[in-house]
Amino acid sequence: MKIVADENLAFTDYFFADIAKIDHVAGRTLTPLQLQGADALLVRSVTQVNAALLDQQAIGFVGSATIGTDHLDTQYLNEQHITWANAAGCNAQAVAEYVITALLYLRPHLLSNPSSLTLGIVGLGNVGQRLAHLAQHLGLRVIGYDPFVDDQHIEQVSFDQLLQEANAISIHVPLTQHGLYPTFHLFNATTFAQLKQDTILINSARGPVVAEQDLIADLKQTQRDVVLDVFEHEPKISKQLLDLVRIATPHIAGYSLEGKAKGTQMIYEAFCQHYHFAIEKQYQTQLPPCDRFFEGQDWHNSLMQHINAIYDIQADDSNLRACIHDGVVNQAAFDQLRKTYPLRREWASHGADLL
Incomplete structure (x- = not known):
């Protein structure tokens, strides 16, 4: 399995590296060519996810570690039967x-x-x-x-x-x-x-x-x-x-460490539910102590x-x-x-x- 992920997502390797090969990319300049062979796409709000990006791709899951969805063409994703998830409240x-x-x-x-x-x-x-x-x-x-x-x-x-x-x-x-x-x-x-x-x-x-x-x-x-x-x-x-x-x-x-971590956790859980993987990881284990x-x-x-x-x-x-x-x-x-x-x-x- 191959995942293309925005390079600025937090703890991506912790959550996904033992599940799939991960390509870390610049989200703002992501191109369809970079998605070739990918099964899943993980983004932030700087990436417009729509037909122009995903047509002719094999993407089955899109996760956005953001509270908003205006960068996702959800109608297109639904029509293409592509499962999508965001991280409302993260x-x-x-x-x-x-x-x-x-x-x-x-x-x-x-x-x-x-x-x-x-x-x-x-x-x-x-x-x-x-x-x-x-x-x-x-x-x-x-x-x-x-x-x-x-x-x-x-x-x-x-x-x-x-x-x-x-x-x-x-x-x-x-x-x-x-x-x-x-x-x-x-x-x-x-x-x-x-x-x-x-x-x-x-x-x-x-x-x-x-x-x-x-x-x-x-x-x-x-x-x-x-x-x-x-x-x-x-x-x-x-x-x-x-x-x-x-x-x-x-x-x-x-951009708190907790907020970014929760965002990745939420799309990890949606990803696991979509692909029927066990949900076994929690972001709290990755947080260092602070004053x-x-x-x-x-x-x-x-x-x-x-x-x-x-x-x-x-x-x-x-x-x-x-x-x-x-x-x-x-x-x-x-x-x-x-x-x-x-x-x-x-x-x-x-x-x-x-x-």
């Missing part, structure tokens, strides 16, 4: 912790005065619910909008009410262009006009949910604090945009003292800005940042009780 905790870290970087006083901010969460799936839990634990008021979810633990409001009441908004929706509630360019000139001038905006979901040119126009007028981990034209990111946002990171909000910053202290004290040691978000911002060449981020440098990213550890591994 990095939800990592993304939620990224958002809280960004908020604390921009507003350090929140730890001592959490009631001063209302966090609006757009999208209450796995990530949105995890973020709400963390924010509520820290004492923030949380309001949420999601027409598909009814969560009794979150104060849910209309989209317009959220835009008008929130002091910070974090986006956690899939990218959709059809149906009753499309999310493509959900945040646009009309949306921005409803926000308070000092409302923080954080996008760690999908780049095209925010209309880039409208955002640039809004930032020139309001100078609001914006945090972007994803970009509409990624990996083409303009210096003009980066000069206007407070924090920009290279699509790594979910236990939270033990013996409450969350507030731990975060006050150790937030930069747990995750230095400013370093990620600086590293991305260093990739600018001739007015845009260099694609090869962007991909290299993600390939060599030193995966951070989630708070639970540092001793935080997340119940």
